[in-house]
Amino acid sequence: MEAWVLDTCMSSMLPYWEQGWHLVTNPNGLVARIFKAKYFPNDSFLSAKLGASPSFVWRSVLAAQHILRQGLGRRVGDGNSVQILNEPWLPSIDNPYVSTESTDIEGHTVSMLMAPNERKWDEDLVKHLFTQRDVNLILATPLSDNIEDSWYWRKEKSGNFSVKTAEAESTSHVLLDCSFARCCWEIVEVSTDDTPHTSFTEWALNVFDKWDATKRQIGAMLCWTIWNCRNNLIWNQKSTEVQEAVYSARMVLSQWKEAQDRFFDKSWGLLNPDDGDELWSPPNENKTKINTDAAVFEASNRYSFAFAARNHKGELIEARSSCKEGCITPECAEAMGIREALSWIKDEQLKDVVVETDCLVAVQAIRGREAMSSYFGILIQDCRNLLKEVKNKGVYLKFVKRSANNLAHAFASCSYSVADRIWRTNEVSQDIIHVLEQDLK
Structure with a gap:
């Protein structure tokens, strides 16, 4: 049988996602200053264009620009360096940009919306200037003393960027849309085209709701196996045949079912032995x-x-x-x-x-x-x-x-x-x- 392998484009993209992140968050670094001087002297990386005579590295970094745009956000500290308009500073996953159109806020920074000499919102001013949608998001934006304006990654609760978080943007391609994944799903009699989707999560929620327990198990295990095959190709340069991948998924599933019959301890990260009480109990005396x-x-x-x-x-x-x-x-x-x-x-x-x-x-x-x-x-x-x-x-x-x-x-x-x-x-x-x-x- 012909050996189908995962698309290799992501393997070349991974380092450049991270490089793009550093260009945005550390603009004074040596590499950032070199790129800026040559390719975007009057703009930021997020608005940079390909330009004339681009190098291979710059082409690759710029190709990751759209991924970063989808996940980058501005965290407000004192608000002096964050523009009210055209910057992603609102705490919204769907649309972090201010949608209000008003000449009163054009060219102003977010610090304008805070009470004088305090790190809290001027609620009356906010309600006067913005639409209700923006008001709700602005007043829900936490403020804290001694915090500077900075960039963060909106796709993670921690706000910290990693290659893994950026990879999530291409999860649908790896697990559903590339030729290798399609062939794997066909063997287990699943068509990824039958359920319209804009993301892997949307697809999984739709199909898992329709499948019985057995199909859910093999579906979950096949996703895990396809991802492992992708990692093996990128990091070890080893390709996997479709039949081999599906066999591996079924074998691991069988072993997992066997293991469920044995006793094992579950490990909860960063939890202590006395965590997890199911009923309230009073404290000791004088506590x-x-x-x-x-x-x-x-x-x-x-x-x-x-x-x-x-x-x-x-x-x-x-x-x-x-x-x-x-x-x-x-x-x-x-x-x-x-x-x-x-x-x-x-x-x-x-x-x-x-x-x-x-x-x-x-x-x-x-x-x-x-x-x-x-x-x-x-x-x-x-x-x-x-x-x-x-x-x-x-x-x-x-x-x-x-x-x-x-x-x-x-x-x-x-x-x-x-x-x-x-x-x-x-x-x-x-x-x-x-x-x-x-x-x-």
Whole structure:
């Protein structure tokens, strides 16, 4: 049988995606200055053209430009170097650009939209200048002290670019559209043309919903095998025949099914042995437990976050909630809730406190050491800094299941229209009292 191999174009593109990233984020570097002087002296890399007598390297780097345009974003610090118009600074995956058309904002930087001498939005000015869509996104953009304007990669929660994140842009080609992948799917009697798609994720969601369990398993394993074949070609220069790839997928699937009958430990990255409680339990005597949660109300373009502090008897000490306007990702709202709880602990000078949240992404990010350049990363860094400040006072962050976080969830959910509120035992509703009682059963 003829040996079909994966298209090799991606193997030559990988280093240039990364090089393009460095041209944007490190414009003062030696390589960036050389390219700029020759190919785009009066523009940025993102608006550069091929130019006259381009070298092979420049052609390759420029070919990756459209990939970078799709994922690059501007993270606002002081806003002095970020233009309001024509820069991707809004926290939106679909369209990070301001859509409002107004001469009042032309030529101005984002710093114009902040309150004088403060790192917070001038809400009245924002609402006066922008359409509702832009207002929601601007007010949902986190601001933090001592953060500079910078670039980040919008395709990752961390905001950090890697070759792997850029590769995701071509996942559909590798797994579905290239000749090698098409032949693999034909052998298992799947036509990739039957389901229209603009991305691999869209295709997978559509077909997996229609397939039975057996077909889902071989489909997932075949995707994994095709990707491995692609890596083997790029990194080891070894091609794979279609029949061999499909046989390998079926063999690995068989071995995986066998392994499911044996006991093995699951490893959760950056989690501790006491993480994952399914039921709430009171803290030890003379200690405090604080639960945090958030809620996103998409229909009204609002979000809220809350925390509730209780003593060793399960009695409510204090709860605080805040509801704000804007479109925000759930993990950002959750991180805001954690930050608010840690700030309260610091202000109240509390000791021996356990802070619990059901947001696994936030806990892993806070415990990790990776520098994060996204808006989510700003909030995570604030949480890290606050934890360092109260660490010697016995403050500890813990992940719990949703079922162990009912009280904080109730406070966040009922804060739909109240900007900021402080709750104490004699001020809560019967629904909240019921949750307090249930947690003690």
